[in-house]
Structures are given as structure tokens and as C-alpha cells.
Amino acid sequence: MIRVLLVEDDKLVRKSLISSFNWEAFDMKVVGDAKHGEKALEFLETENVDLIITDLAMPIMSGTELIRKVKEKYPAIHVVVLSLHRDFDYIQEAMRLGAIDYIAKVELDNEQMDKTLKRIHDRIKMDEDPIMTTGKTDIEAVNKGYLVITDEEIDKYERNLRNTFQTASMLVLGVNVLYVDYDLDASKLKEQISSTIHSNEQVLLVEIDSENKLEVNELESFVRKYKDSILFYEVEQKGFLSFFTLKSANLIRRRASNEDVQKLKEELISLKWCRSDELLERTLYDLKELGLAKSKLMGLLLLTIHECRRIYADILSIDLTLPDEFSSWVEVESWFKETKEIINQKLFYTSVSEETTACIIEAIQIIEKKINISITANEIAKDVNMSRSYFSMCFKQVVGNTFNEYVRIARIRKAKNFLLFTSEKVSVISEKVGYADVKYFSKVFKKSTGFLPSEYRKQQKEE
Numbered sequence: 482m483i484r485v486l487l488v489e490d491d492k493l494v495r496k497s498l499i500s501s502f503n504w505e506a507f508d509m510k511v512v513g514d515a516k517h518g519e520k521a522l523e524f525l526e527t528e529n530v531d532l533i534i535t536d537l538a539m540p541i542m543s544g545t546e547l548i549r550k551v552k553e554k555y556p557a558i559h560v561v562v563l564s565l566h567r568d569f570d571y572i573q574e575a576m577r578l579g580a581i582d583y584i585a586k587v588e589l590d591n592e593q594m595d596k597t598l599k600r601i602h603d604r605i606k607m608d609e610d611p612i613m614t615t616g617k618t619d620i621e622a623v624n625k626g627y628l629v630i631t632d633e634e635i636d637k638y639e640r641n642l643r644n645t646f647q648t649a650s651m652l653v654l655g656v657n658v659l660y661v662d663y664d665l666d667a668s669k670l671k672e673q674i675s676s677t678i679h680s681n682e683q684v685l686l687v688e689i690d691s692e693n694k695l696e697v698n699e700l701e702s703f704v705r706k707y708k709d710s711i712l713f714y715e716v717e718q719k720g721f722l723s724f725f726t727l728k729s730a731n732l733i734r735r736r737a738s739n740e741d742v743q744k745l746k747e748e749l750i751s752l753k754w755c756r757s758d759e760l761l762e763r764t765l766y767d768l769k770e771l772g773l774a775k776s777k778l779m780g781l782l783l784l785t786i787h788e789c790r791r792i793y794a795d796i797l798s799i800d801l802t803l804p805d806e807f808s809s810w811v812e813v814e815s816w817f818k819e820t821k822e823i824i825n826q827k828l829f830y831t832s833v834s835e836e837t838t839a840c841i842i843e844a845i846q847i848i849e850k851k852i853n854i855s856i857t858a859n860e861i862a863k864d865v866n867m868s869r870s871y872f873s874m875c876f877k878q879v880v881g882n883t884f885n886e887y888v889r890i891a892r893i894r895k896a897k898n899f900l901l902f903t904s905e906k907v908s909v910i911s912e913k914v915g916y917a918d919v920k921y922f923s924k925v926f927k928k929s930t931g932f933l934p935s936e937y938r939k940q941q942k943e944e
Contacts, residue, residue, distance in 0.1 A: 560580045
């Protein structure tokens with residue numbers, strides 16, 4: 482049984498999480514709850530816990546600080562982030578500190594939570610498999626911006642690893658790059674690397690032909706040639722691998738800026754990359770050029786999936802999922818191609834042209850951004866350069882509802898989540914979902930659900 486500790490400063494949210502979901506179905510049991518990080522640490526001193534689900538924004542001790550302290554003192558405990566935040570920086574920091582998944586409070590329903598709990602359960606059980614954990618060491622990979630490797634470090638690690646891998650042709654650049662034989666047994670590879678590389682080190686594995694012999698001055702052209710063969714290697718969800726840009730004999734990594742990451746996140750959520758192989762290749766190129774560490778890459782893709790589920794809930798009735806890990810860049814590309822086909826079958830294989838469908842998708846994104854203000858079909862049609870009448874007709878064909886119906890459904894769905902996962906007043910929620918008049922909001926809500934907002938909140942808490 483996976484023992485769960487919930488950490489959330491909002492008492493109503495804690496109670497809702499405990500009572501609303503079927504934890505036992507996923508071999509989980511909520512053994513405690515805490516209102517902030519310090520209380521959580523006190524609980525851990527006397528109780529055994531396997532999984533912590535924690536909010537990020539809390540008084541006294543934040544979720545990120547809690548994750549940091551838990552990973553220092555209780556490295557075996559898994560952590561999942563629970564937050565209202567959708568900004569990549571929060572997710573990136575949590576994943577870097579060791580979080581294995583992310584739950585958005587305002588985007589959950591029972592079905593979605595079941596899928597999330599199953600994913601978390603499978604991840605924890607996989608990590609508990611003794612075959613998967615044999616030989617692992619605690620590699621804490623910290624991105625410090627730029628690293629320059631000395632000849633002395635090269636010699637030291639090359640000697641150490643050449644004694645280990647008799648069959649592999651490789652070159653070791655300090656603590657960062659290891660070139661290994663493509664055919665080397667994966668389990669032996671993990672065991673040997675774990676016993677050779679020390680803590681606080683980054684590792685990058687690149688597959689090479691065992692016949693290749695490399696000199697330092699050949700690395701730049703080599704990496705360009707074998708760029709698609711990069712392997713990721715992660716130890717206890719703490720380590721990560723990065724793709725390094727090489728300059729002469731020095732190894733240099735440039736940190737991707739937040740602006741670059743945000744731009745790519747918006748590109749991914751727009752789904753433009755699903756429209757053609759050329760656009761997909763361009764997106765993959767941009768993603769690879771960012772050089773994101775594995776944990777940051779997974780965080781970005783996880784956040785993208787959450788956003789797509791939320792924004793396209795009414796037209797994309799499919800479950801987009803991520804694998805537990807990517808072992809190579811080829812697997813990343815394969816995931817994108819498979820996901821592209823799945824989305825295309827739902828969105829672009831219709832009687833409406835591909836270009837028009839893309840405009841409707843853009844319109845949905847605009848509606849999402851403007852859900853808290855008054856919006857009309859005429860305004861959105863102008864935003865996507867379509868006439869009002871043609872836009873309305875195509876919107877109904879792609880989405881299945883008229884524009885006004887869709888906006889109402891989207892607002893009510895968002896209001897439900899606010900009512901269930903926050904303790905905010907109905908008047909505040911009314912404004913957040915685009916209704917200035919709380920009485921009118923209550924009327925629309927009751928017509929859609931059969932309950933007044935306050936009744937809905939109470940009824941859901943009691944179930």
C-alpha cells in the first residue's frame with residue numbers, strides 16, 4: 482500500500498482531495514494531511530510515507546522548499562506537485578528538485594484524477610522494482626549554466642571508465658560526457674556507470690559505433706553527426722542528461738532562457754505542429770536546440786498535455802499521455818509523431834479544411850485566455866480573420882456546439898473546478914469565469930447542473 486501525505490494550506494481542498502477520489506483502487510491510502518511544509522516535516526518524523534502530494538504556494542514553508550528538504554532527508558519519498566500555477570517556472574523548479582508529476586487543482590475531475598493516480602502508481606511501482614534500481618547511485622545533477630572541462634578531468638574519467646568498459650569505444654569529458662558502444666547491454670551499462678560516476682555530476686550518453694576512435698578536436702563534428710543518438714540516463718529521478726554544445730576542446734552548455742521555453746510551450750499548445758510533417762520537424766528542431774535537461778523536458782511536455790486537456794476538452798476527447806521516461810531522442814520524436822496522428826484523427830480529418838480547423842483551434846485558445854471577460858463570436862471571428870457567419874458555421878462543425886454554447890460550457894466547467902478545488906467565494910468565482918452579475922451566474926450554473934453554485938460545492942464535498 483502506497484502511504485500518501487497531502488500538503489495543502491486550504492482545508493476545504495484537503496478534505497475534497499481525501500474524500501472525492503478512490504485512492505484504494507490504486508493501492509494508495511491517505512495517512513495524513515498538513516497545512517504547510519513545516520507540519521509535513523513534523524509528520525514525517527513519526528510516520529512512514531511513500532508519496533507526498535503538495536501545493537506549491539503555502540505560508541510558512543512553500544512546496545518547493547518542502548520538496549528540497551524532503552529530498553535531502555527522505556530521498557526515497559516520491560513527490561507530486563499540486564498547484565493552481567500553470568507557469569512553466571514553477572513546474573520546472575519542482576521537477577528539477579525531484580517531483581515526478583504535476584496535478585492542476587482547477588483542471589481535475591474524477592476521471593482525470595483516476596488517470597493521474599494510475600500514472601503515479603505505475604511510476605512508483607516501477608521504481609520499486611529491484612531490477613530497475615540495482616546499482617543506482619545518488620547523482621544530483623545541477624544546472625550551473627556553463628561548464629568547461631579540463632584535460633586533467635578528461636584523463637581521470639577516461640582512465641576510470643576504460644577499465645570498466647572493455648568492449649566500448651568511448652571518450653569521457655570530465656563529469657559530463659560519456660560515449661559508449663551502441664550494443665552495450667543496458668542493465669550492465671546502468672550498473673557500471675552508477676559505480677563509476679560520483680554525486681553532483683551530470684552525465685550525457687551518446688551512442689557510437691564501437692569502431693570509432695575519437696580525438697577531442699573531432700568532437701564537434703562527431704556530435705553533429707550523431708546528434709540523433711543521444712541517450713538520456715536518470716538516477717532516482719534526480720539525475721538528468723543535457724545535450725551540450727561543443728566549442729574546440731571545451732564543453733559548454735548554454736542554459737535555455739525562460740523566454741525561449743515559454744515561446745516553445747505556446748507553440749506546442751497551439752497544436753500547429755500537428756498540421757504537417759514540416760511544422761513538426763521545425764518544432765522538434767526548436768525543442769532539441771533548447772537543450773533541456775530530461776526532467777525539464779518531461780516537465781514541459783507534462784504541462785503541455787495538461788494545458789491541451791484543459792483547453793481542448795470539448796473537441797479533443799482523447800487521453801494524451803507521456804511515457805514514464807524517454808531513453809533516447811528518437812523516442813521523443815516517435816512520441817510526437819504518434820501524438821500528431823492521434824490528434825489529427827480527431828481534429829483535421831473532417832469536412833472542414835485544415836486551415837479553417839487551425840483557425841478554430843486558435844479561436845478556442847483565445848476564448849480560454851478571455852474566459853473571464855465578455856466575448857462575442859464577432860470579436861473572436863475578427864481575431865482569426867474570418868467572417869462572423871462563416872466562423873460560426875465552421876465552429877459548430879469542428880466543436881460540435883455553437884459558439885455561445887461552447888463559451889457557456891467552458892465557463893461552467895471552469896467554475897465547477899474552482900468550486901471543488903478552492904474555497905473562494907461564489908462572487909469571486911463568478912467574475913473569474915466571465916460573469917459580472919453573480920445572480921445571473923448562479924442562474925446559468927443551476928440551469929446547467931441542477932444546483933446553485935453553493936449547493937454544488939456542498940454536494941460534491943459530501944459525496
